[in-house]
Amino acid sequence: MTNAHPPSRDLPAQFVPGEVEGRLYERWLERGYFEADPKSDKPPYCIVIPPPNVTGSLHLGHAMDHTLIDALTRRRRMQGYDALYLPGMDHAGIATQSVVERQLADAGEPGRRQMGREAFVARIWAWKAESGGAILGQMRRLGEGVDWTRERFTLDDGLSRAVQTVFTQMFDDGLIYRAERLVNWSPALQSAISDIEVDHREVEGELVSIRYGDGDDAVVVATTRVETMLGDTAVAVHPDDERYRHLVGRTIRMPITGRDIPVIADDHVDPAFGTGALKITPAHDPNDFEIGRRHGLPMPTIMDEAGVIADSGTRFDGLDRFAAREAVREELRAQGRIVEERRPYRHSIGHDSRTGVPIEPRLSLQWFVRVERLAKAAGDAVRAGDTRIHPPELASRYFDWVDSMHDWCISRQLWWGHRIPVWYGPDGQTICVGPEEEPPSGAGWRQDDDVLDTWFSSGLWPFSTLGWPERTPDLDRYYPTSVLVTGYDILFFWVVRMMMFGLYAMHAVPFRDVYLHGLIRDEHGRKMSKSKGNVIDPLELIDAFGADALRFTIARGSNPGTDMSLSTEWVAGSRNFVTKLWNATRFALANGVTVDMPLPGEPTDADRWILGRLREVREETDALLEEFQFAKATEGLYHFTWDELCDWYVELAKVQLRDESTAQGTRAVLGHVLDALLKLLHPVAPFVTEELWTTLSGGESVVVAPWPVDAGRPVDPAAAARVADLQKLVTEVRRFRTEQGLPDSRRVAARVADVSGDAEAALRALARLEPDGDGFAPTATVEVVLSDGAARVELDTSAAIDVAAERARLGRDLAAARKELEQAEKKLGNPKFVEKAPPTVVDGIRARRETAAADIERVTARLEALPTP
RNA sequence: GGGCGCGUAGCUCAGCGGGAGAGCACUCGGCUUACACCCGAGCGGUCGCAGGUUCGAACCCUGCCGCGCCCA
Structure with a gap:
């Protein structure tokens, strides 16, 4: 493979997100990674953005939509799909018109009625051109892999044609009617x-x-x-x-x-x-x-x-x-x-x-959609499983709504929006004008003054954005879209409408899966609001901690249908995680690690263990992401990275790297694990993983790197058990040291019994023990019952130990073991338990009883051996 | 009034039939050549209350109390 950018094999000591994010994003765009290709022979995968209102700026709710959609599409892209994340915005009739009217009022300019319809709408367009850019800029900051060549706006020409087409069809089908009804009238909006x-x-x-x-x-x-x-x-x-x-x-x-x-x-x-x-x-x-x-x-x-x-x-x-x-x-x-x-x-x-x-x-003449048939179809499609709602609890809300929906009032007495394509003639005629038809001209004809409810056009979004009513290659390929990601708060507003329109116009559901996330609340679970002053701006978080940290936090908090609490401390924690990953990779690079080195023919226990864990974690991550379990998937990667890879494997690797016979294998294993891990993390933390992976691998980009389907090795239970034993042993010695007030900087001479040679070397390194030289005089012993018998470490603390501290330590051990024994014996003493519980459970309890009994004996002996005060 | 969901460590949450967990906070000790945005060790919970089912319940069932959301 030739590299356009030869890797520099080393990294700055610190990851400074602001210095790399922009550069990486530009590179991704230049290379066209996010552009979908309907002619590709890859399977299609498509998610359309829930279009943000042009009025606003990105808030944390958007950041959640966007993070999750981007994570889903980035993963599918790596899995070999032709992945399309389609961006765009909503004209948001009422919201936008209100903003511009307020601007006019604030500036003391004439109101919209004085300006006249045409001038006022032109004014909104001008404002849209200016404000729409803000959101796009924010999306880039978040690192969203959207296909900018396919960006759409609900009021652009194509989408307006789609609106007019659907309106006309529904009018002709008798699904849209005009009637004088009592409607919900807002005196404020008029x-x-x-x-x-x-x-x-x-x-x-x-x-x-x-x-x-x-x-x-x-x-x-x-x-x-x-x-x-x-x-x-x-x-x-x-x-x-x-x-x-x-x-x-x-x-x-x-x-x-x-x-x-x-x-x-x-x-x-x-x-x-x-x-x-x-x-x-x-x-x-x-x-x-x-x-x-x-x-x-x-x-x-x-x-x-x-x-x-x-x-x-x-x-x-x-x-x-x-x-x-x-x-x-x-x-x-x-x-x-x-x-x-x-x-x-x-x-x-x-x-x-x-x-x-x-x-x-208020009694007034309005346009309505006759929803009965459409709503029934929308309900049936979910009942039939054509579209699945995640989490399933929220499906009942969906059914309640579609099963008892009232006709939908779609006319709005506003100017900003799709004008109703109906003309009234001088003799009381009412005609609906399709997109290919010329509106009637002549004296006395006039178009309906009203515009359509914004949700009418957003309801068409999954197919109007793909080119409908034309039969475009995009439409053929990407409809039905794969997943819809949005907050449960707009289930009725938007999801139901898309289902109704999709089934009506396309005769197929608009998406296969609906993932409904919750709201982002403040650190105490309160709704964020301007009046409470607890609103957090995602851009400030990105500035302070980096886009990856924000995305990671959001993914880690997103359980289906459940609100999440978020505070800057959480994002700081994610930033720390990103830093951890950065430093672990720096360690690897400093030790000559690359990817694609052949894995060792005779891996050590630690190698076998971490490769087995990688296999398990990759499988779990995949399974969870298929079920939209973002929080669990992210949490699993977090703990694997920090608690297993960094806290144990890297520390064990330091020992292995000092040994000629294991050094090369260790480099290979580290490279293999990091390669896979960076890929697994890329969907949620795209920037740091790109920077690290390209440096480590010399590859072109992790954005287009293959998803690590074969990562790791099958679990080796024996090796895993030996590593668990080692961890237990190290922890016990460390505990003894802490209790005795022995600082880490102080090496302690020790004699180790009943521990294998490899494990002993690791134990000595991780527990800071040095060999027992001349004059070794043990002052204390740490004994640990392991899977294959007890191990013993005698330590020479070169002074009398703190007997009281040691007595306290052993006392806690004894109490714990006694409690364990008591519980086990109580269970085993119940004949019904032994008779009815599954044998594996009973055996498990028996084993616990034996261990507890052995612990008691051992600890008691140690206590007796302590000098009496 | 109907429906859905939630009450688990100080805070925010995971666990949803067989040994109570995480992050943050807190305590103690450490600049151990990847990382002080760090490392090591710890403290901390009658899993809302009361019944029931079960050999066994934080987990299943019933009732009650408290809270949230959606719909009327």
Whole structure:
């Protein structure tokens, strides 16, 4: 293999992320590693980005999406797939329009209505050009392996064509209709919004009981929105309610408006609730609307788009709805109409999820998607397993939603978005104009003013980005996409819509797997919010600790469907891990390690052990990643790297490297393990692994290096057991030293019995023991029961030992062994246990009993041998 | 009100039928030629409460208490 960049075989003492990340990323782009190739003979793998809003900047939620998607696609690329991570952004209708409107207001410029539609939309485009770049820059900082040649925007020409095409098809299929309905109206946005854009929250309001009518004909009704009485057109009671039977069919005179309204009987009135009589305001309450429809009641609208009382024919016209509430209440009070007031009265009301303003149900003419058939298909596809939801617990939420979905209001009274492709003619014609058709011209024709809900276009994202409605090579190859990665919070907003549209337009699910991650919270599990001041900016974390550290932290915390807590300390911990990896590789390089050296024909126990562990870890990592278990996979690699490779193998390697007979084999094993480990870590920590792997291997790039399918060797249980014994022995001697206050710098003469030659050399190095020379006079003995019998280390501490400390140490050992013996004997003393438990379990307990008994005997002897004070 | 989930070491979490774990924090000792962003040794928990199933329960079942989320 020829190398464009001959490796320099050594590394700076410190990894400084800021100095290498940009350079590496540019190199990856130059070489086109991230560009997909539909003509390739490799199997395809595709993930489309959940498009961030152009308004914003990357927050930790995005960083999580992006880290996980990038990890999945990088791994597949290494596994030999033609992997496509497709980037793009969402025009985010309401959010973006609001931002620009606020900018205009702040700058004291004319508002959008004064500017006019065309100028205002042009203004947003200009702003988008400027702000859209911020996110792209942040994605590069995170190291995302996206195919920039395929970047898309929900409002670009191709995607707009896709929107128009789907709209037309659905219109022709009768799946899109226009109707006057009571919709969720946001007085703040002055637009309709869909059900899921409404948050229901408890508020402290008031419940006011009002008397309508007089004398025997009086009826008391209660309401939390007194002002709506201006739009009342009936009072409803239950047909079987004796209290009101005499009133049904008669009229009752309203206070303030002086209108006579009918008393009607309707089964839906709950006679047990309140007085059993209900005021009916059909144009301003969903239930009242239904009752009004059933009884053919008039439906006067008494508020305008901004929530200001209008056309009520009363003096309250012009008052904001909340001011009107007070004013109407006071007027009623003055007229002696108020029977009771409960305040505060806690009840749940809908709020516009974007602005937080209470929703005003409003009767208006809007466009809807008839969802029944589409939602059923979306549910069935998951039931049939065509798309799998991870974690499965969240599938039930999905089913609940699709199985009881209401028609979707898709028109928005905004300007920024896909304009509804419907034209109205001078004689009342309504025609839907497809992308290949010319809109009607001539006097009296005009296009619908509204734009589509943003989620309408994001719902098409998995195929519109691949070129639909054209039948492009990309579309043929990458649809259905492989996985969708997103937060569970937009399961309904987005995932359901993509399922519905994908099945409708493509007749196939949009993705095979859906991985739903949780939210990133602060270090105490609280939601991050600007008002709490606990928001962490991912770029600051990248600046402080490097992109790899942030990515590693996110991956390590991502259990399916579960929120994670994150603090700078955690990211610092990941940075430390990256540093550890860096230094381990530096150690290898300094000792002449390269990859592809032939593994030793006669590996040492340590070699066999670490190669076996590598095999196991690689298999676990693969299995976990296939199940989207990012946290567990990452955690496993963390511990393998730190606790096994660095803490033990590298230390043992130092001994082996000093010995001619094992030095070369050790280099080969270290090279082999690091080669595989760097590859395994690359998907989550791309920068540091690239820098280390290219230096170590001289290879072109780990981005395109093959995934280590054959890493390691089959486990050698005997060798593994001997290494475990050695670890136990070393730890026990270290413990003795610590208890005796013997610093590491102080070598202690020791005589070792019943330990193999190799192990003894390792023990002496790791426990800082020196040979027993002339005049060796042991002052203490450390005994350890190992898998094949007891080992003994006699130590000459060259002074009287601290007997009290040693007595304490042995005392703890004795207590532990006694507890162990007691537990084992209790179990074995239970005949039912011996009879019913599996033999392997019983044998295990027996072995523990024997070990404990031996420990007690040994420790007791040692204690007795100690000099008495 | 319905549904889902969670209560395990000071904090954040993993473990989900057979010996209570991790990271951080804390204590003690160390600049041991990869690493002080480090090394070594430790401290720390009636696994929310109460019943039940089982030879055996943090783990399965039931109830209760507390918390979160989604939907009404």
